[in-house]
Amino acid sequence: MRRGLAIGMIIVGIALMVISYFGLAAPWGADSVANSDPRLQFAPLLFVLGVMMAFGSALVYEMLPDKSGPK
Amino acid sequence: MATATYESGLPRGVGRLTRGWVLFVIAMAAVCGLGWYAYVREYTEGMTITGMRNVGTMGGATWGLYITFVVYFIGVSFAGIAVAVVIRLFNLEKLRPLARMAEVLTVVSLLLGAIAIVADLGQPFRGIINLFRYARPQSPFFGTFTMVIAGYLFASLVYLWLTSRRDAALLAKQESRMRWLHRFVAAGYTDTPVERERHSRATFWLAICILPMLVVAHSTLGFVFGLQVGRPGWYSALQAPAFVVLAGVSGTGLLIVLAAIVRKMLNRDVGLNTYVFGWLGRFMMVLLIVYVYFMVTELATATYAGSERELQVTREMLRGEYSWIFWTSVALLVLPLASLLFQAIKRNWSVPWLIVSGIAVNLGAIGKRYLIAVPSQTHGQLLPYNDGSYTPSWIEFAVVASLMAFGALIIGVFMKVLPIVELEPEEEVVSHA
Numbered sequence: 464m465r466r467g468l469a470i471g472m473i474i475v476g477i478a479l480m481v482i483s484y485f486g487l488a489a490p491w492g493a494d495s496v497a498n499s500d501p502r503l504q505f506a507p508l509l510f511v512l513g514v515m516m517a518f519g520s521a522l523v524y525e526m527l528p529d530k531s532g533p534k
Numbered sequence: 535m536a537t538a539t540y541e542s543g544l545p546r547g548v549g550r551l552t553r554g555w556v557l558f559v560i561a562m563a564a565v566c567g568l569g570w571y572a573y574v575r576e577y578t579e580g581m582t583i584t585g586m587r588n589v590g591t592m593g594g595a596t597w598g599l600y601i602t603f604v605v606y607f608i609g610v611s612f613a614g615i616a617v618a619v620v621i622r623l624f625n626l627e628k629l630r631p632l633a634r635m636a637e638v639l640t641v642v643s644l645l646l647g648a649i650a651i652v653a654d655l656g657q658p659f660r661g662i663i664n665l666f667r668y669a670r671p672q673s674p675f676f677g678t679f680t681m682v683i684a685g686y687l688f689a690s691l692v693y694l695w696l697t698s699r700r701d702a703a704l705l706a707k708q709e710s711r712m713r714w715l716h717r718f719v720a721a722g723y724t725d726t727p728v729e730r731e732r733h734s735r736a737t738f739w740l741a742i743c744i745l746p747m748l749v750v751a752h753s754t755l756g757f758v759f760g761l762q763v764g765r766p767g768w769y770s771a772l773q774a775p776a777f778v779v780l781a782g783v784s785g786t787g788l789l790i791v792l793a794a795i796v797r798k799m800l801n802r803d804v805g806l807n808t809y810v811f812g813w814l815g816r817f818m819m820v821l822l823i824v825y826v827y828f829m830v831t832e833l834a835t836a837t838y839a840g841s842e843r844e845l846q847v848t849r850e851m852l853r854g855e856y857s858w859i860f861w862t863s864v865a866l867l868v869l870p871l872a873s874l875l876f877q878a879i880k881r882n883w884s885v886p887w888l889i890v891s892g893i894a895v896n897l898g899a900i901g902k903r904y905l906i907a908v909p910s911q912t913h914g915q916l917l918p919y920n921d922g923s924y925t926p927s928w929i930e931f932a933v934v935a936s937l938m939a940f941g942a943l944i945i946g947v948f949m950k951v952l953p954i955v956e957l958e959p960e961e962e963v964v965s966h967a
Contacts (some may be wrong), residue, residue, distance in 0.1 A: 488669070495654070500672065510680055514685040518688055518692050521739070525732055
């Protein structure tokens, strides 16, 4: 459970980073003014949340008790 | 196994408020107050109260003392977390007393770097909201904010918390006014073999992830300058690696100074011996050699075959308006290098000389950061503008001084809440009762 949740956070965090960076922020390689705005507003915030979620998984992994509790 | 006990209170000076410490806190708080007053004036009266002006049309610099210190503070963080992570990854037991203070130094310096960016923005709230709303991933600024501020600071905080839990759990065993706080930081940690194993695995992987991010984050900050093709003096492939190396130099220097202060304050053997200082001295020496090599290469390239504007910026640094800062910075980097080489050859490390070197390289690094930021704006015009100038106002000096005081204050308070030097595995805190 604990390990699964931590791995899940890493996967979701990385997915958030990749999707927001390449799919939701301003398009890569397009340098015209028309393309300077992100495709979804606050996409950079999603990227930041993804970074935090990935690193936050360490907290979950270490601090969440095991099913049977600490031995 | 020997068990050290602390009959006269918590270990490492935790919770012990001496008169000197209280005076230190009052002095730092006073400087912070002055900085806050200066910043409120800047916020209400506008950036015109600072020495910064538009580049070109107003003959000034829009990036001044604040950006100089953003780069400096973030640079200091590099060595902190690098040293801490290397100690844990390679199990360098003799250097373990440095780990906690290196982690604290990283968190504090990153925090100060973030605040310095806010101080540089005329309308900080507008700036921060729009950054999260509209930032372009192609821009190095995006990388700086996301990698440095979000990723790096958050990861360092997580790392510091996880590595502090064991000590907090040990301190929570003893009756004290801060027991509730130690219990909170320990967050249920009881130091069982299972928890130790889990902690070791978590911090190992965290350290593995932090190291490459560290290099990417600092390189990105270098790219903020190095990728600007229209700004002579900035556009260079060496900017990013030179940023990383000078970051290591200044951070290690500050770590030496902090370790010396801690050793003096704790007034007992906490493992901060000549071996530890010698290791830091060697580390700083190697980084300094690499940085001096970069500096000479950069200068040789710019002066041998630089463009007209590139040459002008370099001339201003070598014999013009900025020459006193340049040559003072060079002296503050080269003389400590000579001192470190001498000590390395003699195989005899002198802590006082290492402290002097640590302070000197930090002053030199601040000078170099200033020279990276300012001269290219005042003398690196590709458009037909006259040369400009930049002199920081007292507002900027007060804000920067308050940032330093704030950093010292956080470290000072941390030392009274948690051990700044990790408790040894065999150490255990016992109750008076």
